[in-house]
Amino acid sequence: xxxxxxxxxxxxxxxxxxxxxxxxxxxxxxxxxxxxxxxxxxxxxxxxxxxxxxxxxxxxxxxxxxxxxxxxxxxxxxxxxxxxxxxxxxxxxxxxxxxxxxxxxxxxxxxxxxxxxxxxxxxxxxxxxxxxxxxxxx
Amino acid sequence: xxxxxxxxxxxxxxxxxxxxxxxxxxxxxxxxxxxxxxxxxxxxxxxxxxxxxxxxxxxxxxxxxxxxxxxxxxxxxxxxxxxxxxxxxxxxxxxxxxxxxxxxxxxxxxxxxxx
Numbered sequence: 001x002x003x004x005x006x007x008x009x010x011x012x013x014x015x016x017x018x019x020x021x022x023x024x025x026x027x028x029x030x031x032x033x034x035x036x037x038x039x040x041x042x043x044x045x046x047x048x049x050x051x052x053x054x055x056x057x058x059x060x061x062x063x064x065x066x067x068x069x070x071x072x073x074x075x076x077x078x079x080x081x082x083x084x085x086x087x088x089x090x091x092x093x094x095x096x097x098x099x100x101x102x103x104x105x106x107x108x109x110x111x112x113x114x115x116x117x118x119x120x121x122x123x124x125x126x127x128x129x130x131x132x133x134x135x136x137x138x
Numbered sequence: 139x140x141x142x143x144x145x146x147x148x149x150x151x152x153x154x155x156x157x158x159x160x161x162x163x164x165x166x167x168x169x170x171x172x173x174x175x176x177x178x179x180x181x182x183x184x185x186x187x188x189x190x191x192x193x194x195x196x197x198x199x200x201x202x203x204x205x206x207x208x209x210x211x212x213x214x215x216x217x218x219x220x221x222x223x224x225x226x227x228x229x230x231x232x233x234x235x236x237x238x239x240x241x242x243x244x245x246x247x248x249x250x251x252x253x
């Protein structure tokens with residue numbers, strides 16, 4: 001964005017002024033609740049596409065005894081484990097962050113401090129569950 | 139009041155409610171699976187097929203699939219409306235999302251009732 005395009009002399013002043021600037025990129029980051037929110041969106045999209053793999057697995061596993069064995073065999077492969085773990089990890093995060101949403105709907109954790117604390121709690125709780133899921137799958 | 143013809147219920151309040159109601163169904167369905175897998179560490183085909191023979195399990199799964207469709211529609215509608223400003227590509231992508239959800243639903247019915 002250009003500052004004051006119609007008056008270049010004013011622009012000059014704005015650039016040279018001694019206003020405090022903060023361009024230390026390592027110190028600039030999104031607030032915790034914003035990160036919690038964008039991850040909620042990303043995890044939702046991952047679940048949406050991951051569902052195709054889960055439905056495929058359900059279809060095959062219920063088709064016959066052999067189909068069930070085929071899914072069990074498939075789950076020995078790294079890529080299959082990774083896809084299932086990734087989808088369930090997204091589901092875990094989406095679930096925990098969704099509970100936070102519902103709590104905020106009824107008025108819990110709506111303050112600025114509450115929002116920050118809630119976001120951190122969501123990260124910690126879902127990270128623990130996601131690691132446990134990895135242990136279960138591998 | 140701003141109304142959008144592509145949102146699920148035409149109004150934000152209705153979308154909000156559908157998102158919450160479907161979220162509760164999906165949360166219960168997810169918790170059911172957590173309990174089931176914790177209770178049956180050595181799952182075999184007989185147990186697995188018997189579970190999905192039960193009418194309540196088929197209905198519960200169908201309810202979860204319908205909720206998934208509604209929930210994903212509201213969520214993906216919100217995301218696409220936020221980030222894709224040009225109307226034509228946004229409409230195409232939203233229509234694709236709707237189509238995928240419809241396929242999931244029909245596929246689910248086929249799996250559950252073996253049509």
